[in-house]
Amino acid sequence: MGQVRINELARELEVKSKRVLDLLPELGVADKKSHSSSIEDDVAEKVRAYFKAAEQAEQEAERQAAAAKAAAAREAAERAAAQRAAEQAAAAAAREAEAAAAAPAPPSGARPGLAPAARPAAGVPGELRRVPARPVAAAPATAEPAARLRPRAVPGAPGAAPVAPGKPIYEPKPATKAKAPARTHLDKRFDEGERRLMHPVRVRVKPEPGERKAALREAAPAPAPRPAIQVTITEGITVKELAEKLDVRAKDVIKVLLDRGMLATINQSLDVQLAGEVAQNFNASTSVISFEEQSLQEQVPAEAKGERAARAPVVTVMGHVDHGKTSLLDAVRETSIAAGEAGGITQHIGAYQVEVRGRKIVFIDTPGHEAFTRMRARGAKVTDVVVLVVAADDGVMPQTLEAIDHARAAKVPLVVAVNKIDKPGALPERVKKQLADRGLVPEDWGGDTVMVDVSAKQKTNLNQLLEMILLVSDMQELRAQATLPASGAVLEAELDRGRGPVATVLVQDGTLRVGDPFIVGSVFGKVRAMFDDRGRVLAEAGPSTPVEVLGLTALPEAGDRFQVVTDEVRAKQVASYRGQKVREAALAASSRLTLDQLHEQLQAGTVKELPLILKADVGGSVEALSEQLEKLSTEKVKVKIVHAGVGAISETDVLLASASNAVIIAF
Structure with missing residues (x-):
């Protein structure tokens, strides 16, 4: 029966790996803790069926919600239309009532609302005193336009000239005694400032810079606090991996790092201390394990005690x-x-x-x-x-x-x-x-x-x-289990002229086979060949077996943990990260002579140094010689180890000794 990784299955289902991990205990699989773990095909089918059913249920719920929303919108539109019709009818009735109340009464020989004609000046014939009244229109609808078109009296302007008798004429009255023409209720409302617009005029005011964002921030509701979680991290964890473990977006993690003054990319490695501080911003606590332990947890399911045999x-x-x-x-x-x-x-x-x-x-x-x-x-x-x-x-x-x-x-x-x-x-x-x-x-x-x-x-x-x-x-x-991926410790490492870096490894658990990729300290490699203590070639080595391993890219340190891995890309990344940390530590520990220190030495007298270059066949001898030689330093002569390495003396060592006036000691 085949297996499939949880992260690949999550990518296929277009969900997060955490959702698949949370579902597995409900399906009877409680030993998977990482997105890189593998599950059986039958369990994967159950997971697919679960998410397919969940997707169908979600689609059905969305369809019902959309239908309910459309029905509610139609009902609201109908209510609004009915309300507008009622308001329009009420407004029309009110206008008709006001118009009827403001309409003039029938004429009774003289136009109502007009003052008596002014008495003519002296010398005007008496027959011109009588001015026939202007006939009044029967309907107020025709009288209203006439009143609007009639020019108003202007103070100080001359009156109209007298006309021949028999012609209807409008005789303007003096401005001081003139009465305003009859006006409708709309004119009165306009004068009182109660102007009602059909479409309100929207005045656009350009906001100040940053004012809109500040308003949006004030209006936005405060985010709900994240629940406290526990995550496991390893050395050299990347920003992307940390974001996946915290169940947040990678750009949120990058923003936190940017606030701390660190410009990071999504694939940048982080220190475990920095990663823990970033996790605290998302209400998460961290526990740190080594990459070897994480790799072993991902490869090995929870095994029963009876499966382990005596070693x-x-x-x-x-x-x-x-x-x-x-x-x-x-x-x-x-x-x-x-x-x-x-x-x-x-x-x-x-x-x-x-x-x-x-x-x-x-x-x-x-x-x-x-x-x-x-x-x-x-x-x-x-x-x-x-x-x-x-x-x-x-x-x-x-x-x-x-x-x-x-x-x-x-x-x-x-x-x-x-x-x-x-x-x-x-x-x-x-x-x-x-x-x-x-x-x-x-x-x-x-x-x-x-x-x-x-x-x-x-x-x-x-x-x-x-x-x-x-x-x-x-x-x-x-006890040990031979079916596990091999893990152990490096007893010693040496640089062989014909075979390259060679490490003596004690397999403590699992079985080591030719071709297995492994990581040991800051060194990555693949097993090219193995030899036992008698020099015989081995194809595999079980628990409690010491072997010489070929295929390392560099010399590991004696005592480093040896672990077979499956994720070669991740193993190379961790090995590179560890190597970088070792180089940084070496640079930080290197002594640099400043001007102040040089001045102090000149005042104290001539201080002599004995620079040495150490070469040995194995790393343990190099460390032991370095410690003992440095103990020989006195107040007059200080022993300084310029370079210490494993292997034969090379031309580079001679050039370094010539440039630094050092003595080469080979052991």
């Missing part, structure tokens, strides 16, 4: 220098590797597999010299059981105490191997007493620390030691 224990051998750690491993593996090491001191972290009665045990040999304390601490972080080797003739030494502290810090059980019991000056009981004083009480003394007297040279009690290791590991119930 081989990983054992770290620790102890003081020259107490016989390598000789003990040599005796266990029945090989001889101590002869090929410089000065009899283990230079690299080595990982070896041995088989005891059909069961495998993985041994990690960490250096015992004081300079390699950090390498030994790395070895304790990946181990299940620590074998503390103490020489019976020397007893507890300073590095023995350091090994005990590392094991206790890692909360790893200890198995003490009292070595060199075959030597004449061996005092195993004294060693047990010294360890008991440090809190490691032997079992035969009533404590809980397993102690075995062994001799690596004579191969005495080695089987008993291996059985005790298996017994202690069985008490921890060590």
Whole structure:
């Protein structure tokens, strides 16, 4: 049965991935937490059916709402039309009533409303005194236009000339005694300022700049507060990914960043601290996990406890220098590797597999010299059981105490191997007493620390030691699942001239196969080839298997987490982001000589520096040498590490040494 990713299904349905994730628990799938998780095809069909039904229901609701809205609009239009008709009818009736009330009465020999004719001046014949009255129209409709067309009397203007008798004439009256012509109710309303317009005149006033936006902001309702949510973020999260997790638009996140003085694009990576502060603006709290953890959560569904099978224990051998750690491993593996090491001191972290009665045990040999304390601490972080080797003739030494502290810090059980019991000056009981004083009480003394007297040279009690290791590991119930994508830790990395960057990886869970893409620290790569501790080519490596991996783009740091990924693009982006952070930290830590510092040095006297360039075959040796050489600085001479790298001395190193007057030290 096939699978489909949640984000692809959401893109197909044109919905957000969060809606699909919220629906899955209702369908019986409660273990999907990310939009990149995959679901079965039958579950995907249920999701499609759900959203299809929801879409149909939404369309039906929209159709019914549109029909109801149209019906309401028609009803409102009918009511408005009826109201307008009633208002028009009432207005017409009112106008008719006012017109009837203002109409003149029938004529009774003289025109009503006009004053008697003025007496003529002296010398005018008497027959001209009588002026026939002007006939009045019967209907007021004809009298109204006549009254409007009649010119008004102007003060100081001469009156009309006398006319012959028998002709109807309008005799104007003096202005002081003239009476205004009869006027309708509309004229009265105009004079009183009660002008009613059919269409009100809309005066457009240009608003001031920003006034319209301010008014809109004041009129807009306040947005509802967002509910508090919890989101999980990883290092190097982009603006787009953060917006998807917060369920907001990317431009809203960009606006928040812009308010903080940061101009960001949609694909720009953010620090986890900055991303958390941005999320607080949207009422969201954040939890930070590594990219490896997120990748594992996306690839691996919630598995039952019964699916995990027992795995081989990983054992770290620790102890003081020259107490016989390598000789003990040599005796266990029945090989001889101590002869090929410089000065009899283990230079690299080595990982070896041995088989005891059909069961495998993985041994990690960490250096015992004081300079390699950090390498030994790395070895304790990946181990299940620590074998503390103490020489019976020397007893507890300073590095023995350091090994005990590392094991206790890692909360790893200890198995003490009292070595060199075959030597004449061996005092195993004294060693047990010294360890008991440090809190490691032997079992035969009533404590809980397993102690075995062994001799690596004579191969005495080695089987008993291996059985005790298996017994202690069985008490921890060590389990792993081989079907998961591989995850583990880098024990050591070196630059091989013919093979390029090579990393020694301990697979802690899952199965690593050739061709798997992976990320380790700030390095991305694909497994091109794998080799076991005996140099044999492997096609796959299960849990608790140490392998050498080829196919890295650069050298990782020892102790970095190794994780197989499926999203190669995202893995490359995270690796690039981590590399950028490492470079920024290196630039910030680099010392720069300012003029003030130079002046202080000149006043204090000549300060000499010894610039050094360190090259070694593995990264652990470089770190150890750097720490020890920097401790040699004095008030007169300061040791300065100009460059430290892994691999053979190259022409670039020589040119750098020539330019900086540095000394090259190779180890």
